[in-house]
Each structure stands twice: as C-alpha cells, then as structure tokens.
Amino acid sequence: MKKVSVFLKTSQPSPHQFVEFYRKIAQKGDTILSIHITAKLSGTYTSAVAAAEELKGEFNVIPIDSAVGSLGIGLMCREARKMERAGKSVDDIVKYIEGIKSKVRVILTLDTLEYAKMSGRVKALQAALASVLNVKPIAVLSDGVLNMAERVRTRKASLERVLAMGKEEYGDKPVYLGVVHARDLKSGQALLEDAKKQFNAKETMISELAISIAANLGPGTVGLILYPVE
Template sequence: QIAEPGDVVLSIHITSKLSGTYNSALLAAAELKNAPFDVIPFDSLTGAAVEGYMACEARIMERQGTSVEEIIERLEEIRDNNEVIFALDTLTFAQKSGRVRKVQVIAASLLRVKPIIALNEGMLDIIAKVRTRKTSLEYVIQEVHERIGHQPLNAAVMHAHDVIAASEFAEKVKKILDCKNIFIEEVSTGIAANLGPGTLGLVAYPALGEIF
C-alpha cells in the first residue's frame, strides 16, 4: 500500500466513453470509502498524451502545495480545451473496432479516402475526408492551428509504429504551431488496434507554466 492516512489518490483515466476503466475506478473507490485516505477517479474524456500531460501538471501542482480542488479545476480546464486529431491511412481497422461512429465509417470507406478522426467529448468522430496522405497531415496541423493555435501549446505527435514519419511530422508541427513542449510517442496497443498502422496524430492544449 502506497497511500498514507490522510492522503488523496487522484487517478486520471482514459475517456469513459471508449473504455470501462473509469467506471471500474469508481467501483474501487466506493469499496475504499472507509479507508483512511480518499480516492478520486477523474474522467479525462480523452486519451493518448493528454493524460500524460494531465498527470505531469497535477504532480507539479501537488508539489507546489496546490489543493486537490484547484488541481481538479486545472484538469477540467485541460479536458475542455484539448485537441486530439488523427490521420488514418485506412478505415479498415476503425470499421472493425466499432469505436468510430458506424454511419461515418461506411460513408468514408465507400469513397476510399484518407479519414481525419478527432476525439470530441470523449467519442471518436470523422471530421474530414481527404484524398492523399500529405493532405491529411496538413489538415491535422491546420485544424489544431485554427482551434487553439493562437497561443503557446503543449503538444505531442502520436504514431502507430512509424517513428520516422512521426519525426518528420513533428518538425512540420513546430514550424506552424508555437509549441512550448512537444514530444513523440507511440500510441497504445489499443489505439493502434482500433485505428490501424500508419496512423499519425497530433495532441495539443494551451500551455500554462513549465512542465519539463
């Protein structure tokens, strides 16, 4: 057991709309209601690198003596203002996974286009359909720029087992967006299985203070 009496355990979870982890955490917290410490599960309504950034910011704030309530407020701010957008090479895996709205998948697959998928309110939606890989990556950057690119950002480039393409994409991102922090990370096995090989994504939210 790591938690000491009087501690607060704040657990940050992938969106509850795509995973049952958050609900499982709620059940676990309920079972520990008589423990000498508190457990507070937090539904990020997102995934990928945003969760990592949330954990980093929460830890920094905790070390600075910030209250749990203020930490949760900051996490909610990140949750409400982040962008998670992926450029897929194919819709085959998304169609099989059922994680993307079915009608959108069928329509896009019939056109044989390169789909752009965003995480909106915890759900994956196709937000655009383009003809080429190059155009799809340009669209991802431009979309983030239009939504939140008027300010310094914490960002991450996500890839499905293609670090070379991710590195090249990250360089293009840094030329257009004001990235206070940016790193490259391979997507989880779950995301890779749902979205397929060749997937590249951009994650970003407005930066506030130092993280690394």
C-alpha cells in the same frame, strides 16, 4: 498489430485490480488522484469509480475522466504533480483538470478505415470506398468522443489537414505539442518537425498512440495532441 487479420479488442482493469494497486502504492488515509482515458472509449474510469467506492474509509480516491487519452493524460498528470509540489490543494488540482480537459485537442489521420470498420465506428461500405479512392480519414477526439471529422485524398494531404485543423483551433496561442503514432514513427517524426514550424510550442514530445485508441483506428494512425499552456 499490423500483421493480424482480426480485430484486436482491449480490456480495462477490473475494480479488484484497482483496489490491489491503490493499496500497494498508498498508505491508509492517503488521497489518490486517479486520472484515466476517456470513459467513452474505455471502461477503465468506471472500474476506478467502483474501486474508490469500495475503499471509502481506507483511502480518499478521486477518479477523473480525462476525456482524452495517450499523451493528453500524461500532460495532465505532469501538471497535477507540478501543482501538488507548489502547494496547491487537491480541490485546486481537480478544478484545473476539469477545466483544461475540454480544451485539449487530439487530431488524427488514419491510414485505413478497416480497423474503424471492425470496431463499428464506420460502415463497411464507407471503408471499402475509402480504400478504393485512397481516402485518408481524419478523426478528432474532443470532449471524450472520437468522431470521423473529414476525409482527404492522399496521405500527404491528410497530414497537412491535421496541422491546419490544429492551427485553426489554437492559432499562435502557447501549447504543449505532442505527436502520437501507431507503428509509424517516421510519419510521426515528420509531422512533429512540420508542427514545430507552425505552432507556438513551449514543449514538444512524441509517443506511440495508446493501445485502446490505436486498436480502434489501426496501424499508420498519426496525429497531434494540443494542450494549452495556462
């Protein structure tokens, strides 16, 4: 992604692909909890809903819009699995996910606005000014919507601001702490080490940013995922 000069576009799976996948992994009559990236950034959830409708009577498919992406979805899936193994009902699991998703925060800093410009998320003039002034934007994914929240001078300051914004939101509350990055493992590891010192993290992890988000924000994007422990 770093070497291309054109904007990369992603494409969600088709309803037919979901139908084939569900039939491959499940047996007739099974309930399938299908958790997906925010519907406001991808059509994946919509495809899953269409597939669920087609499979009525064969499977009980329950598509869920996670309102997040990347590690956030992974943590939801893990917690859902824990609940299932503990004997919780499907309704209990769905209720938990619907309740937790508005509390998960994804705070990112971009290395450049060029990819956001090509995706239509910022205007060309804003991107040009940010480049000239060495401004590093901060984006927040909250309730499924990715918004440009602030602009900070220098990379160092932007990483510090990401931590500060997370701290303002969660304070000393226990969280699962994740760091995501788009082709910048070094910055991601540095952010994770700093975050460990500031948050009441019950568990930490690092991963590459989901391509559907990274394609809109560009290489060099680094950020935090804060998932409350309940």
